[in-house]
Amino acid sequence: DSGVTQTPKHLITATGQRVTLRCSPRSGDLSVYWYQQSLDQGLQFLIQYYNGEERAKGNILERFSAQQFPDLHSELNLSSLELGDSALYFCASRGTHNYGYTFGSGTRLTVV
């Protein structure tokens, strides 16, 4: 157990729908990062939050949004889903004095 909790582990939904992925970082970690891993694009950085504020944006589509709440958990919202959004979505967290990221086990999203 890495200490980063992601729910749900698996999600199957239809095109056009909206889903919310949830992430609880390791205790004390203020930074949360979201990544998308698909077969053709590899691991793509989506967005970072630090203590509730957005810090950096990567290749995140306008249909996607995220937020980090006062208790530091984060949610990634994916809307108007397309078949190509099927992927493994990772959340990672980092402590202030750590260099690397600790990853959750991921949410596997399948859009049908």
Place this chain on the structure above:
Amino acid sequence: AQKITQTQPGMFVQEKEAVTLDCTYDTSDQSYGLFWYKQPSSGEMIFLIYQGSYDEQNATEGRYSLNFQKARKSANLVISASQLGDSAMYFCAMRPNNNDMRFGAGTRLTVKP
């Protein structure tokens, strides 16, 4: 822009032998961190080893060592005494100057008995 290149889509190694997984990177930052992660078939991302750009010695963690050649912008992972459980995808990553971490495309390692 930062770029991480892993030129070996797949590698095979005999059990108990050593294997080197290649990684080159491109950055204009002077301060950066280099990482290797392992992703087994179960999907989780497992941190293996870290090397800072100012570290003079190569990082080692058990059977893992990082062959850091700064001038060549190379950060190869060496796994000694390979085990069947080492079969997995391996990702090289870089985090420049406190920015977000970017990953290479990965290398699939298969350990043969």
